[in-house]
Structures are given as C-alpha cells and as structure tokens.
Amino acid sequence: MLPPRAYIFIGLNGIRILSIISMLLVFASSIFVLVHDVEAVNRFMKDASESDMIDCDYIENSTVxxxxxxxxxxxxxxxxxxFQIIVLILSxxxxxxxxxxxFFPVLGSHFGxxxxxxxxxxxxxxxLSHHVDDFTLVAAFFLFALGCVNMLLGLVFREGAKQRRSVLSWRAEAKGVISSAQDLRPAFVRPQSGFMANVFHKGGEADNEKTGGYGFSYAGEKKAGLKGFLISKPLETLPRYAPTPRTTEAPRAGSPEPRFKSSNYAI
Incomplete structure (x- = not known):
C-alpha cells in the first residue's frame, strides 16, 4: 500500500495532465474560431447589403x-x-x-x-459568453471545470500544492526521510560525519612523522628510537582516590615482607 503522500502526488499530477489537455483543446478551438470568423467576415462584406449591416448585431455565423x-x-x-493559454501551459x-x-510570481513555484x-x-x-460551435463549447466548459478544481486545490494545499506534485521533490523525498532531516546530534556521534576520521587522520599523520610511517608497531618504535624519539611507558601506580593500605598485625620474624600489609583499607 502506498503512503498518503504518494496518492496526493498522483492525484495532483493527474489534475495537472487534465489541465494541460483542456488548455490544448482551447488553444486549438481558438485558432479554429479565429479562422472561421475571418472567413465569415469576408463573406459578409461581399454579400451583405446596407440593410443587413444595420439590422444584425453579429456578423452571420461568427462571434464578431x-x-x-x-x-x-x-x-x-x-x-x-x-497567448494566455501558452503562458498557462508553460507554467x-x-x-x-x-x-x-x-517576472510572473503568481504562476511561479512560491504560489499555489x-x-x-x-x-x-x-x-x-x-x-462561453459567446455563441460558439460544439467543439469550442466543450473545450471551454472543460477548461472552466478544471479551473474550479484548481481553485479548490489552491484553497486546500495553498502554496505547497506545486511542491507536493513536483517530480524533483518526490525523488528527493524518496531517498529517505532521515537524509532530508536536519541531524541535531553532535558532530562526533554522527555516523556520516567525518569529524572522527579527521581527528584520527591528523593524529595518524603526527605519529607517522615520528615513527617514519610504521605506525605503533615494534618497527615504528625502533625507527623512532633511531631518530632520537623516546616512547615511554606510563608508571604503574594506584589512582589518587585509592586509600593508603595499613596493617593490623606485625609480620613474623624471618617471613618476607608482604607486598600489601593488609587487605583492609582505611576509609
């Protein structure tokens, strides 16, 4: 089953396709009516008498x-x-x-x-306010119906309608929700961040300069010793917060002194 945004994407693009088809029909019908009106005017100018030109309100068989x-x-x-149909189709x-x-922001991406x-x-x-042929009538009515649908969609989705039906934004969202969200975690805990890699890379470069590119192996320690670098080991000691050991019994004569005088520590 598809997510809800997929149905919204398909529905908005379906309305877009129908809208383009209706405008193409109006474009074709407008050219047809324009040619038909010019022919009707030419016939009227040849055949009409002065009385016909006075009595009629429209030239016969035309919208003129x-x-x-x-x-x-x-x-x-x-x-x-x-011209308007061409601009709307491009939008x-x-x-x-x-x-x-x-130049025309109401038809741009920031408006619905x-x-x-x-x-x-x-x-x-x-x-539709003029008497036209059947083809032009159907195309204009189809365009008016799609205009009402687009106005309704504009009220529902407002300025986000074009973003929701955009193919590019759909591809970006299809890559994953997490990738498009802002990661508020610190840089050193992000798995995709190169913060830790850069830290280790810089540290590795400094160590390699000392050990001659041999890392922390025995060969690297030997190489560093030949160059005069001394790699010292930390002294074994108790932490500062460890209590001082004390004894409760005197050691017997001739017995070796124990490493720890007692297992009881002062608290």
Missing part, C-alpha cells in the same frame, strides 16, 4: 459584433486567449520556472494553484 472596429476587437480577443509544465518566479484556476476560469467564461 457588427459595430465599429468589431472585427479588430474580436481578433485581438482570440489572440489574447491564445503547468514548469518551464522556464526562473522566469515565472521573477489558486491563481492558475482563476485564469482558467476567466478564459473559460469569456469563451
């Missing part, structure tokens, strides 16, 4: 309003939708992420999915 500069604003509207793919973090859902909802509502 019959008003001054109506064709211009209709084309600009479609071009802006196409969902995550490239170039440094550009979004610096809420702003993305708002943009998708606005584009979908703009398209």
């Amino acid at each position: 309003p019959n008003q001054p500069a109506g064709v211009f604003w209709a084309v600009v509207n479609r071009l802006l939708i196409i 969902e793919v995550g490239w170039p992420l440094a550009f979004f973090d610096r 999915l809420g702003p993305l859902g708002i943009f998708q909802g606005l584009i979908g509502a703009t398209i």
